[in-house]
Amino acid sequence: MSSYSRVIHHATSVLCGHKGSMDLAQLHRKVSQRFDINEEDFWYIVQKCPRFSVVRNGQKAESWEAGYIIVAKTSIRLCKNYAKQECFGCQDLHLCKYYVYGNCRYGKGRKECRFSHSIQSEHNYPLLRECTLHELHEEDLFLLLLQNDPSLLPEVCSHYNKGSGLFGACTFKEGCTKVHICQHFVQDDCMFGTKCKRLHCVDEFSRRMLEERGLSADIIQDLPYLYQNVYRLNFQGQERGTVDMEKSEICLHFIRRNCRFQEQCKRVHFNLPYKWEVYEGDGWRDLRGMEEIERAYCDPKNSHSPGSKPVDFLSMTRANDLVRRLSTASSVTKPVHYILTTEWIWYYKGDHENWIEYGKPDDKQRVTSVTSRDLEEAFLTDNTAEVTVIKGNRQYFVSFQDMYQRNPKHNTKRRVRRRPRFVPISEVETKVAQ
Known part of the structure; x- marks a missing residue:
């Protein structure tokens, strides 16, 4: 394949x-x-x-x-501080926002824009390559940004969707800086269709406002579809975890040799609390050297396993083949007396290329307000959420979607990783024998 x-x-x-x-x-x-x-x-x-x-x-x-x-x-997002010329190295793209909009007036005239129009720049290309977006055409990349970066498109006016009349309950009327469009159309559940009293397209008032903000005519025309996609990503993205009915959790009872469901069990039967598999075209196969792969994966500094054919932990591939890791239930979902659950540990990247566990002191003895367990519980509740973290006198946001810790004041980011605690085979055997 x-x-x-x-x-x-x-x-x-x-x-x-x-x-x-x-x-x-x-x-x-x-x-x-x-x-x-x-x-x-x-x-x-x-x-x-x-x-x-x-x-x-x-x-x-x-x-x-x-x-x-x-x-x-x-x-990936556009850097908010780049336009203020206050950013000198971050994990966001340094691009002219109006160039992304397809309507930068400087790019079309003699005067050169002071902001980058190049996705191949020294700053942008490595970021795009890391996200495997470096081969996308510009127009495709820009559409991807528009429907994913919340800072690029104006909001849909909620007041327009209430009340009656031409502008609904919106007091700003034609001067509104938000888009007047049917909220149910955006959510793809408008029962009235073409007979709806709310707009299913961009009217002249919103078009004028969007043009003043720099959006091109092509983007304005596609805006209703972009809003539908924004809604799908923000509010229906959790469907992603519910559509996969394939077995993915290892049975805790089987490891202890007391699963009463046997072949009818809904969970995977394996003798370890983790299982590494590679997809080779016709099905999943166990990876050799499973314990060594697991040992490497549990160390947050590692992005690859050892060996001549390493597993890429960031893309979960080996060469061109997909790789997956199955595990037992997270330890936070089971009572403390359950053995061989998976203890997930959350880390953020320190100042010296080191990884620091949440809730543990850094090199200056500062401790975050949330622990690794707190983050794990929040993640299992909503894996698209953001969690507020305090360390010292600074506030941060941990984004589960991006796996970054963001400083909102300076718009800087630190990588975040979720890795399990390593359990050697000898420890498994000892616990099962008890």
Whole structure:
């Protein structure tokens, strides 16, 4: 089978060329024109790859494939401080916002824009490469940014969607700086269709406001579809975890040799609390040297496992093959007397390329207000949330979607990693024997 990375790149390009989202069946047909990939493999890719969000289609579908919409997703953003010339190195793109909008007046005239118009710049290219977006065409990348970066598009006016009359309950009327469009249309559940009294397109008042903000005519025309995708990503992205009915959790009772369900068990039967597998075209196969891979993975500084064919822990691939790690239930979901649950530990990157566990002192003896366990509980409740963290006299936000810790005052970021505590095979055997 062709390289998964090429399939993911092409699927992303196809989605961006179709206003950022498509039915699963339609996307699979398009991708299959270039790559020989069956339905099962493609379904697995769109579920597991963070580039895509799988959303249930609210309308009645003729087939299971038509029951899902795939939305293009990314965690990369435009730097908010770049336009103020206050940023000198961050993990966000340094680009002219109006160039992304397709309407920078300096780029079209003799006077050169003082902000970058290059995605290939010394700052931008490494960031795009790290996110495997460096091969995307500019227009595709910009659409991806528009529907994922909340700072780029104005909000839909909630007051317009209340009350009656031409402007609903909006007191600003034609002077409103938010877009007047039907909220139910954006949420894809408007029961009135073409008979709706609310707008399903951009009217002249909103168009004038958007043009003043620098958005091009093409983006304004596609704005209703972009808003639908923004809604899908923000409010329906959690469907992603519910559509995968495949076994992914290791049975705690089987490890202790007392699972009464046997072959009918809904969980994976394995003798360790972790299991590393590689997909080789016709099914999942156990990886050799599982304990050494696990040992490397548990150390947050590692992005690869040892050996001649290393596992890339960031993309969860080995060469061009997908890799997955199965594990027992998180320790925070079970009573303390349960053995061999998975203890997940949350780390942030320190000032000296070191990784510091949340709730533990850093090199200046400062401790975060939340512990690793606090973050794990919050993550299992909502894996798209942001958690406020205090350290010393500074406030930070930990984003589960981006896996970054952000300082809102200076807009700087630190990487965040969630890794399990290492459990050697000898420890498993000792605990089972007790």
